Amino acid sequence: MPITPSEEISFPAVDPDGRFRAIADYAPVMMWLSGTDTLFAWFNKQWRDFTGNERLQGWEAAWLESVHAEDIDGCRATYAQAFDSQQAFTLEYRLKRHDGTFHWVTDNGVPIYSEQGTFTGFVGNCVVIQERKELEARLANRSEALHQLQLQKDAIYSESETRSRLYETILSATPDFIYTFDFSEPEHRFTYANKGLIQMFGKPYEQIVGKTFRELGYEEWHAEMHQKEIDTVRSTKSSIRGEVAFTGTFGHRIYDYIFSPVFDSNGEVEAVAGITRDVTESHNTQKILKQNKEALQEADLKKDEFLAMLAHELRNPLAPISAAAQIMVLSQYDESRVRKSSQIIERQVKHMVGLVDDLLDVSRVTRGLVNIEKLPQDMAAVIASSLEQVRPLIESRQHALIVELTPQPARVLGDHKRLVQIVSNILNNSAKYIENSGQIKLTMKIENGFVIITVSDNGIGILREEQESIFELFAQAKRSSDRSQGGLGIGLALVKSMLKLHDGTISCFSEGLDKGSEFTITLPLWTENTYIENNPDAVMPQQQTLSVVVVDDNVDAATTLATFIELYGHEVLFEHDSLKALKLIESVLPKVCVLDIGLPKMDGYELAKRIKANKSMSEATLIAVTGYGRAEDKKAAFEAGFDHHLVKPVDFELLIKLIDNVAQKTTLQPPSA
Numbered sequence: 001m002p003i004t005p006s007e008e009i010s011f012p013a014v015d016p017d018g019r020f021r022a023i024a025d026y027a028p029v030m031m032w033l034s035g036t037d038t039l040f041a042w043f044n045k046q047w048r049d050f051t052g053n054e055r056l057q058g059w060e061a062a063w064l065e066s067v068h069a070e071d072i073d074g075c076r077a078t079y080a081q082a083f084d085s086q087q088a089f090t091l092e093y094r095l096k097r098h099d100g101t102f103h104w105v106t107d108n109g110v111p112i113y114s115e116q117g118t119f120t121g122f123v124g125n126c127v128v129i130q131e132r133k134e135l136e137a138r139l140a141n142r143s144e145a146l147h148q149l150q151l152q153k154d155a156i157y158s159e160s161e162t163r164s165r166l167y168e169t170i171l172s173a174t175p176d177f178i179y180t181f182d183f184s185e186p187e188h189r190f191t192y193a194n195k196g197l198i199q200m201f202g203k204p205y206e207q208i209v210g211k212t213f214r215e216l217g218y219e220e221w222h223a224e225m226h227q228k229e230i231d232t233v234r235s236t237k238s239s240i241r242g243e244v245a246f247t248g249t250f251g252h253r254i255y256d257y258i259f260s261p262v263f264d265s266n267g268e269v270e271a272v273a274g275i276t277r278d279v280t281e282s283h284n285t286q287k288i289l290k291q292n293k294e295a296l297q298e299a300d301l302k303k304d305e306f307l308a309m310l311a312h313e314l315r316n317p318l319a320p321i322s323a324a325a326q327i328m329v330l331s332q333y334d335e336s337r338v339r340k341s342s343q344i345i346e347r348q349v350k351h352m353v354g355l356v357d358d359l360l361d362v363s364r365v366t367r368g369l370v371n372i373e374k375l376p377q378d379m380a381a382v383i384a385s386s387l388e389q390v391r392p393l394i395e396s397r398q399h400a401l402i403v404e405l406t407p408q409p410a411r412v413l414g415d416h417k418r419l420v421q422i423v424s425n426i427l428n429n430s431a432k433y434i435e436n437s438g439q440i441k442l443t444m445k446i447e448n449g450f451v452i453i454t455v456s457d458n459g460i461g462i463l464r465e466e467q468e469s470i471f472e473l474f475a476q477a478k479r480s481s482d483r484s485q486g487g488l489g490i491g492l493a494l495v496k497s498m499l500k501l502h503d504g505t506i507s508c509f510s511e512g513l514d515k516g517s518e519f520t521i522t523l524p525l526w527t528e529n530t531y532i533e534n535n536p537d538a539v540m541p542q543q544q545t546l547s548v549v550v551v552d553d554n555v556d557a558a559t560t561l562a563t564f565i566e567l568y569g570h571e572v573l574f575e576h577d578s579l580k581a582l583k584l585i586e587s588v589l590p591k592v593c594v595l596d597i598g599l600p601k602m603d604g605y606e607l608a609k610r611i612k613a614n615k616s617m618s619e620a621t622l623i624a625v626t627g628y629g630r631a632e633d634k635k636a637a638f639e640a641g642f643d644h645h646l647v648k649p650v651d652f653e654l655l656i657k658l659i660d661n662v663a664q665k666t667t668l669q670p671p672s673a
Contacts, residue, residue: 028046178275188227234272239260255278398437404442410451422502439457440457451522455519549572550562578606592621
């Protein structure tokens with residue numbers, strides 16, 4: 001079918017929860033998505049960085065701007081055939097880099113299908129192959145040149161002596177080394193050397209011709225090898241080719257050479273001629289290409305391992321969630337089993353949310369989007385909060401925990417939540433990688449103006465070669481194939497990034513496998529003598545019941561959310577249609593509206609604007625509940641009139657806290673006259 005530009009399709013059509021794009025943005029290759037009738041619906045961060053195109057829509061136009069004009073028609077033809085056949089494809093074309101230069105890429109696309117087997121478009125990746133193309137061109141040129149020289153050589157030896165001056169001119173002009181040998185005994189001798197060979201030896205012509213390999217400084221093994229090769233050419237009447245390293249006036253170089261027989265009029269070999277070419281640069285290029293290929297393979301392996309790891313970690317909690325849901329149905333919603341099943345679902349959802357939050361944290365940190373509020377923090381209190389978080393894991397595995405803290409005030413400037421995240425991640429890491437009934441020791445001391453926290457254990461240890469890379473993204477210590485410890489390999493990378501925001505550092509030490517590990521966190525000591533800590537224990541008056549309206553086109557989500565808010569004593573109404581919801585809100589005038597963003601007919605942004613336009617609702621609190629959690633999504637929500645922005649799955653404790661805050665303010669307000 002012909003592929004023509006069409007309207008942008010929405011991301012949910014090809015990536016409903018944005019998970020693929022979140023992961024793909026940190027893949028080591030350029031990646032893209034298409035729709036069923038659209039060439040390109042999205043490019044990942046690698047593609048945007050490479051091309052310098054940061055637009056967030058009009059992706060097909062972005063691609064057209066970046067592809068070399070001579071390659072567009074061929075690309076379109078390949079894409080059209082792929083869309084018609086819904087089959088994978090590979091093509092090469094030139095893509096414009098952000099500096100304006102074009103680079104060859106290989107574009108690989110595969111079709112993707114919905115769970116129902118419906119074709120939904122293509123997913124693809126682009127790999128830069130510019131170096132390979134340039135090398136192929138150079139090798140082609142060199143091969144052709146070598147072929148031409150071989151023809152020249154054959155012509156030279158077949159022409160009469162009257163053409164000798166012409167031959168000498170040609171031989172002297174080539175950068176290759178050209179020479180001949182006789183069959184002197186016991187060693188063969190040079191009978192001719194062209195200008196290039198003379199320069200390489202760094203000796204006059206007269207000191208080369210008539211000399212043996214040994215007399216010209218060749219090592220014993222090298223001279224013996226060429227002696228045998230010349231004898232072989234003479235006896236077989238066939239050329240022989242080789243490659244060898246040699247040190248001459250040009251330094252240590254690698255040379256490719258050919259020894260060929262020179263026949264007399266009777267067809268007998270009367271001499272051997274040779275051509276040698278410097279192939280050092282080609283070898284270096286091949287070495288670089290090999291290193292790049294190995295690096296690419298390693299990156300690709302890391303990507304595959306991470307995707308497999310992510311799939312594994314996300315499937316793990318889904319199994320008990322699915323089982324718990326079936327138990328509730330099969331038990332006919334027996335209260336006791338519903339309670340236990342609900343607890344299972346809640347725990348597993350929190351685990352999944354934690355995985356996603358870790359990924360988002362890494363994304364925000366690497367893009368510089370995490371802002372921390374630096375306030376004086378008591379590190380003893382931070383450690384206490386961290387221990388509270390990881391204590392259930394430590395106790396469940398029966399580890400012995402030793403804590404030794406300095407009696408001196410140990411304060412740093414930082415964000416309490418992030419500092420707790422740092423310490424708990426290290427403790428959690430130790431607890432996971434120790435066999436049951438192990439030992440963990442945490443110490444804190446002050447030294448040279450720094451707070452130093454050390455967490456040591458007697459666990460599986462870390463190989464010496466891995467101790468530097470352990471803090472890289474997706475890195476994990478070697479462990480068994482059952483992956484029983486779980487995790488995405490981003491915890492320590494996140495710790496390092498968070499510490500950097502606090503001007504701190506982290507290091508690790510281990511004597512090797514099964515010899516335990518030691519992690520050391522260093523943070524600048526806050527040197528102010530005093531600071532104000534305001535933690536009032538005020539008793540708030542009894543809060544009043546609020547009227548709350550929940551709007552979500554997902555019936556189950558709206559019902560669950562409304563039921564949850566009702567359990568906290570508030571009056572809740574819910575609606576699934578945005579237009580009907582607006583009429584409901586105008587009649588009820590609730591104090592709080594909890595709105596989904598992705599609503600049909602009228603999205604949550606427009607609904608919020610219309611609610612706020614009603615003077616009677618100008619003081620109402622609007623809470624956005626959405627799957628869109630980027631900084632620009634939050635900005636759009638606040639501009640539309642929302643007071644708070646929560647990302648699905650909802651943190652129910654935070655939601656109730658926000659509603660209770662409104663209730664408390666309403667309670668404290670004096671009655672109107």
